[in-house]
Amino acid sequence: MADATAEGGLTGSETDKRGRLLTSDGTPLRRALERANRRRKLTALALVAPLLAFILIFFAFPIAQMMWRSVDNPQVVNALPRTLDALQDWDGRALPPEPVFAALHADMVADLDLPRREQKIGPLGIRLNYELSAARSAISRTTRDVANFQEPYSEAFTAAHRLWGDVELWRIIKREGKPLTLSYYVAALDREYDADGNIVKRPENRQIYVSLFGRTLALSLAITAMTFLLGFPIAYYLSILPMRYANLLMIAVLLPFWTSLLVRTSAWIVLLQQQGVINNTLVGLGIIGDDGRFSLIYNQTGTIIAMTHILLPFMVLPLYSVMRTIPPSYMRAAKSLGATPWTAFRRVYFPQTLPGIGAGGVLVFIISIGYYITPALVGGQSGRMISNEIARHIQQSLNWGLAAALGSMLLVGVLVLYWLYNRLVGTDSLKFG
Amino acid sequence: MSMPAYYTTKDKIWHYTFRVICFAIFFFLLAPILIMIPLSFNAQPFFTFTREMLTLNPEGYSLRWYRDFLGSESWMRSIRNSFVIGIAATLVSTTLGTLAALGLSRSEMPAKGLIMGILISPMIVPLIISAAGMFFFFSSINIAQTYLGVVLAHAALGTPFVVITVTATLVGFDQSLTRAAANLGASPTRTFFKITMPLILPGVISGALFAFITSFDEIVVVLFVAGVEQRTIPREMWSGIREDISPTILAVATILVLISVALLTVVELLRRRGERMRGLSPQ
Numbered sequence: 001m002a003d004a005t006a007e008g009g010l011t012g013s014e015t016d017k018r019g020r021l022l023t024s025d026g027t028p029l030r031r032a033l034e035r036a037n038r039r040r041k042l043t044a045l046a047l048v049a050p051l052l053a054f055i056l057i058f059f060a061f062p063i064a065q066m067m068w069r070s071v072d073n074p075q076v077v078n079a080l081p082r083t084l085d086a087l088q089d090w091d092g093r094a095l096p097p098e099p100v101f102a103a104l105h106a107d108m109v110a111d112l113d114l115p116r117r118e119q120k121i122g123p124l125g126i127r128l129n130y131e132l133s134a135a136r137s138a139i140s141r142t143t144r145d146v147a148n149f150q151e152p153y154s155e156a157f158t159a160a161h162r163l164w165g166d167v168e169l170w171r172i173i174k175r176e177g178k179p180l181t182l183s184y185y186v187a188a189l190d191r192e193y194d195a196d197g198n199i200v201k202r203p204e205n206r207q208i209y210v211s212l213f214g215r216t217l218a219l220s221l222a223i224t225a226m227t228f229l230l231g232f233p234i235a236y237y238l239s240i241l242p243m244r245y246a247n248l249l250m251i252a253v254l255l256p257f258w259t260s261l262l263v264r265t266s267a268w269i270v271l272l273q274q275q276g277v278i279n280n281t282l283v284g285l286g287i288i289g290d291d292g293r294f295s296l297i298y299n300q301t302g303t304i305i306a307m308t309h310i311l312l313p314f315m316v317l318p319l320y321s322v323m324r325t326i327p328p329s330y331m332r333a334a335k336s337l338g339a340t341p342w343t344a345f346r347r348v349y350f351p352q353t354l355p356g357i358g359a360g361g362v363l364v365f366i367i368s369i370g371y372y373i374t375p376a377l378v379g380g381q382s383g384r385m386i387s388n389e390i391a392r393h394i395q396q397s398l399n400w401g402l403a404a405a406l407g408s409m410l411l412v413g414v415l416v417l418y419w420l421y422n423r424l425v426g427t428d429s430l431k432f433g
Numbered sequence: 434m435s436m437p438a439y440y441t442t443k444d445k446i447w448h449y450t451f452r453v454i455c456f457a458i459f460f461f462l463l464a465p466i467l468i469m470i471p472l473s474f475n476a477q478p479f480f481t482f483t484r485e486m487l488t489l490n491p492e493g494y495s496l497r498w499y500r501d502f503l504g505s506e507s508w509m510r511s512i513r514n515s516f517v518i519g520i521a522a523t524l525v526s527t528t529l530g531t532l533a534a535l536g537l538s539r540s541e542m543p544a545k546g547l548i549m550g551i552l553i554s555p556m557i558v559p560l561i562i563s564a565a566g567m568f569f570f571f572s573s574i575n576i577a578q579t580y581l582g583v584v585l586a587h588a589a590l591g592t593p594f595v596v597i598t599v600t601a602t603l604v605g606f607d608q609s610l611t612r613a614a615a616n617l618g619a620s621p622t623r624t625f626f627k628i629t630m631p632l633i634l635p636g637v638i639s640g641a642l643f644a645f646i647t648s649f650d651e652i653v654v655v656l657f658v659a660g661v662e663q664r665t666i667p668r669e670m671w672s673g674i675r676e677d678i679s680p681t682i683l684a685v686a687t688i689l690v691l692i693s694v695a696l697l698t699v700v701e702l703l704r705r706r707g708e709r710m711r712g713l714s715p716q
Contacts, residue, residue, distance in 0.1 A: 037541060040539070044542040048537060048542070050529050050533070051532065051552060052551065052552065054525075054588070055551060055589060058585050058588075060551065062570030062571075063562060063563065063566035064566075065570055066569055066570075230461065233454055234458045234459065237451070249459065251697075252463050255690075255694065256463070258646065259466055259689070259690055260649075260666075260689045261667070262652060262674070263469070263689050263690060264465065266674055266683070267465035267466055267468065267686070269480075269678070270468070270472065270480040270481075275480070276481060277472075309461065309465060341444075369559070371559075372653050373652055373653060373671075387559060391561060391565075394565050394568065394657070395657075407561070407562045410561075
């Protein structure tokens with residue numbers, strides 16, 4: 001091939017002593033080609049680089065940083081270096097000996113001398129409070145008088161706040177006196193440490209998150225099932241209509257898709273509330289009494305109805321694009337071979353729609369398990385999902401480590417599902433409108 | 434779908450039942466959105482049809498909620514904010530996204546799958562997680578509660594849509610056209626603006642529209658990253674729904690529905706134009 005080209009007379013090209021092709025300036029053709037290819041590769045990279053850098057800095061890095069918070073544990077180490085030193089040989093059974101209290105006193109007094117912005121006892125109180133409520137008030141009360149404490153310090157501390165006489169607090173200080181912690185994940189899985197440092201289940205009444213994850217999954221499955229039940233018939237109907245009518249009816253799917261999320265959510269509030277359109281119509285028609293109004297909103301029913309409506313287009317669009325490609329002759333062939341319509345549908349048509357069902361289903365499921373706005377507005381207490389709990393910990397309870405742990409678990413779940421989706425249909429099939 | 438002559442009675446019943454079911458579902462999709470339009474002209478502060486409205490008495494209708502909306506300082510500010518933030522974010526994400534799509538569609542692009550995965554991740558990661566991450570990061574570099582912060586956040590969320598739409602347009606793009614331009618002596622820049630850009634423009638515009646609507650409709654990140662000054666329309670609706678729910682929201686909603694109808698029309702027209710233009714170029 002190379003010889004043929006050479007003989008064909010690449011004008012200006014020559015061969016060197018070993019018979020390699022040369023370009024007009026005398027470099028071997030292979031090297032010139034490699035160089036040109038490298039340059040093209042670099043051009044392609046240079047085109048992608050600005051966006052890649054932008055996404056890495058303003059999107060990927062912030063998320064990585066947030067996930068780091070779920071294991072980051074600097075508070076105790078920073079605030080109580082001497083105390084942690086003194087606690088090293090403590091066995092965690094009885095109250096620590098006097099030297100530990102003396103070290104604690106030294107740590108707290110040293111902290112008082114720091115400028116206010118660098119003080120570390122405040123964050124310590126907040127951190128310990130996640131593990132043991134009242135720890136914060138114990139620490140802030142002690143901080144006020146600690147400068148006047150006299151030996152023996154163990155008595156001075158326990159007199160200032162009873163919690164210093166609680167072995168539990170000391171066990172927590174020792175356990176959390178490491179720069180990294182798993183305790184946020186332990187809490188996020190409804191577990192806690194017992195006196196021996198084993199991870200055990202929390203008492204029944206303090207178990208929140210596992211059941212919330214369960215509820216989020218159950219609600220998402222219910223919503224996915226609903227969008228499938230409603231989406232399959234209309235996608236099929238659209239796919240057998242002539243293009244003209246299909247495009248017209250497609251507006252019914254696309255208009256909700258393009259309408260603001262807040263608009264759609266408020267529409268459901270208008271329709272579903274106690275004094276809303278549906279209840280008023282039913283009362284007006286005499287179907288239900290005035291005191292028999294349905295509670296359709298601010299509970300799970302509200303979340304399911306509103307989110308089914310919001311996510312239905314995400315099911316219909318992939319289903320429709322798959323169904324359009326299924327030739328109607330297959331069904332006719334099945335029927336002419338003696339299959340009943342139901343058998344033909346079940347054995348011939350339905351299996352061919354599976355890629356669409358998979359794509360739409362995973363898409364709806366992924367979107368719904370991370371949904372925040374609609375459950376927050378129409379979900380009430382029973383329709384809340386894991387996202388709402390994450391937001392609550394960031395904005396109200398300010399337990400950012402726990403929020404990060406819950407968020408990381410959600411993120412990993414979504415990424416696994418997305419990977420599955422990719423295996424199923426490939427990213428290329430993501431299209432809009 | 435016309436009915437074949439050989440249909441039995443059972444077939445006919447099923448045929449009609451199926452149609453009824455489908456239209457009921459279409460009704461479920463459209464009715465909630467459409468029902469807000471008449472309700473927004475309610476003369477009473479209720480979310481339901483009054484007796485006067487049902488009897489088509491003009492007394493039952495009024496424009497008071499539209500006046501309320503237009504006269505409200507905070508709503509007007511939210512409109513300004515939504516457009517300013519939306520347009521700025523769209524400019525950033527369309528520029529970066531189009532460049533990246535051009536790079537990604539070159540055959541010599543290394544690590545395509547990995548880079549594509551990173552670039553479209555803002556679309557996949559649940560918004561609450563993106564919002565929380567940005568909230569912490571933007572606070573630490575002092576751009577939380579600024580326009581810059583919200584614009585950067587929305588630009589990041591909008592880029593996947595630009596990348597995906599423009600990449601899709603470039604799949605049907607005939608590379609021999611750029612080679613021809615280069616052959617005729619055009620510089621790469623000139624080739625881009627004279628040859629490539631006009632051909633991929635429909636894709637770029639619909640990507641930009643997706644980016645704009647993403648920002649225009651985005652609320653979770655705004656809740657975390659924006660301050661009072663940067664409140665957008667969805668943010669104002671959020672407080673409207675949570676705090677004092679009044680039919681003003683329905684007036685706003687009606688206006689937003691009209692905007693989405695306009696955007697939907699533009700995207701549809703672009704899609705058809707794109708298909709026509711791609712039909713012209715040899716595959």
